[in-house]
Amino acid sequence: EAQVTQNPRYLITVTGKKLTVTCSQNMNHEYMSWYRQDPGLGLRQIYYSMNVEVTDKGDVPEGYKVSRKEKRNFPLILESPSPNQTSLYFCATGGGAYEQYFGPGTRLTVT
């Protein structure tokens, strides 16, 4: 079954404590990306990756890092989380101009 998985699904952490949200896909897609969703602001792209070792900034990259060492994984790293990064995060994979598949979401709370 085609899947995008994210871990953890829920996380409460404190300001400044480094964390990583993992994303994995089994569809052999080259394209992967991260979005955050906030009330009133909708979904906004954080980073995207067109292929292994190729990543680029989306609209709201500040405070985030990503890496793409293998095709199936695209982790999102928050080196020093702050309360304004409290949000719902979605990983997506797919084919550019064609359909994209989203993960189930990770709800992050930074206190």
Add this chain to the structure above:
Amino acid sequence: DAKTTQPNSMESNEEEPVHLPCNHSTISGTDYIHWYRQLPSQGPEYVIHGLTSNVNNRMASLAIAEDRKSSTLILHRATLRDAAVYYCILNSGGSGNTGKLIFGQGTTLQVKP
């Protein structure tokens, strides 16, 4: 990036057809029209996409105006499970395409039993 305009909310009765409109008057020739929906507590889900011709799949139909300045997502028989936020999104198919989907506020569809 070209913008889309959708009504904030719509209501439908169960088992009746639903027509969700979208205006995109500044669409360019390489822009695909995508529809996604987001059910409560879930990630966005691809529904359908098209370029110029009307499209049908197992979930819905997409009717595209001849001048491509508007489109309509058609759910042929709404069910309670179709209650969601529906997003109409333009995504360029050109060589500079980054795959970024620009989500607006969408249309919240309420389905009444």
